[in-house]
Amino acid sequence: MAKVGVLLSGCGVYDGAEIHEAVLTLLALDRAGAEIVCMAPNTDQMHVVDHTTGKVTGERRNVLVESARIARGDIRDLARVKAADIDALILPGGFGAAKNLSDFAVAGAAAKVHPEVARLLREMVAAKKPVGAMCIAPAVLAAVLGKGGAELTIGTDAGTASTLEKMGVKHVPCPVHEDRLDARRKLVSTPAYMLAGRISEAAAGIEKLVADVLRLA
Numbered sequence: 001m002a003k004v005g006v007l008l009s010g011c012g013v014y015d016g017a018e019i020h021e022a023v024l025t026l027l028a029l030d031r032a033g034a035e036i037v038c039m040a041p042n043t044d045q046m047h048v049v050d051h052t053t054g055k056v057t058g059e060r061r062n063v064l065v066e067s068a069r070i071a072r073g074d075i076r077d078l079a080r081v082k083a084a085d086i087d088a089l090i091l092p093g094g095f096g097a098a099k100n101l102s103d104f105a106v107a108g109a110a111a112k113v114h115p116e117v118a119r120l121l122r123e124m125v126a127a128k129k130p131v132g133a134m135c136i137a138p139a140v141l142a143a144v145l146g147k148g149g150a151e152l153t154i155g156t157d158a159g160t161a162s163t164l165e166k167m168g169v170k171h172v173p174c175p176v177h178e179d180r181l182d183a184r185r186k187l188v189s190t191p192a193y194m195l196a197g198r199i200s201e202a203a204a205g206i207e208k209l210v211a212d213v214l215r216l217a
Contacts, residue, residue, distance in 0.1 A: 002217040003035040005086040007078070007117070008067035009096025010040070013193070014049035016063070018094030021134055021192050022070050024203050025092050028210035037086055038075045040067035041114050046099035063100045078116045083123035087217040090210070093135020093192055104139040109166040111143040118144045130186040130216035132209045136160070138189045142167040151182035155191030177204035181212055188212045 006025055010016020029036050040063050048059040068075045083089075091097060098104040104111035113121075121144045124131050133141050138152040139160075146168035153174035154160050161171040172180045179190035190205035 001033055001035055002087045002214055003037060003085070004029055004213070004217070005037045005039055005081060005089040007089060007091045007101070007120075008038060008040045008070055008075070009092075009094060009100045010045055010061070010063050011066040011069045012049070012051050013094045014051055014054060015045055015047060015099060016066055016094055016096035017070060017092050018135060018193055019070060020199050020202055021092040021094065021206060024199075024206045025090055025134075025210060028207045029090075029214075032210065032214055034214060037081070038067070038071035039078045039081050040064045040075060041078045041101070041116050043100065043114065045096070046103075046105070063096070078120065081120060083120060083127045083129060086129070088130045088132070088213045089120065089124050090132040090213060091134070091137035091140060093133075093137045093194070095136070097135070097137040097140050101137075102140045102143050104136070104143065109163050111139065111167070113140055113143045121145065125185060128186060130188060130213045132188040132213040134190045134192040134206060134209060135194050138169075139164060139167075141187065141189075142169040145185070145187075148185070150185055150187055151180065152187060152189045153180040153191060154189070155194040157194060160194075176201045177208075179205055179209040179212060186216050188216070
């Protein structure tokens with residue numbers, strides 16, 4: 001049975017992990033019989049957004065504490081997780097990937113990644129273990145691994161794809177119900193809510209991503 005890490009970035013699309021994407025990932029992994037290890041960095045969110053208005057509230061929240069809501073409390077501090085502890089890693093999307101796991105939301109192609117996130121990603125690639133990323137989360141991979149010409153997708157958005165290309169990534173267009181595989185690096189990506197208009201559309205690509213990650217594990 002594969003042990004798969006799920007790296008969360010908070011709770012809520014505008015300031016954390018996209019909840020549908022996270023839950024669909026957990027469901028697909030559970031149905032496949034994988035052992036799930038949820039994790040998140042123990043750090044403050046960039047900001048907190050009222051999801052009824054889309055406005056920043058001025059509150060302070062912790063990424064690990066908020067991610068624990070999705071994980072039903074069964075979550076590990078990312079700093080305590082090493083590549084040796086898991087067989088594969090998956091990053092759901094949501095703005096938390098671009099605000100809390102990295103600063104891609106404000107820095108674009110010059111984005112920097114949270115040190116513990118970067119460490120684990122580099123460990124996974126060095127160990128030749130698969131990594132999956134969906135929605136905007138491939139930008140996190142690009143910021144860490146892009147200089148090597150990794151092949152990733154965020155779907156079909158030309159502006160975001162161009163930014164990833166500037167980071168050294170080869171962007172591969174992809175419809176919402178499919179995924180894209182960089183077989184040499186064992187990287188799998190899918191657009192999810194970068195393109196999805198409904199949860200079933202996001203689920204189609206996420207289920208394929210999970211299947212491919214498990215096949216490579």
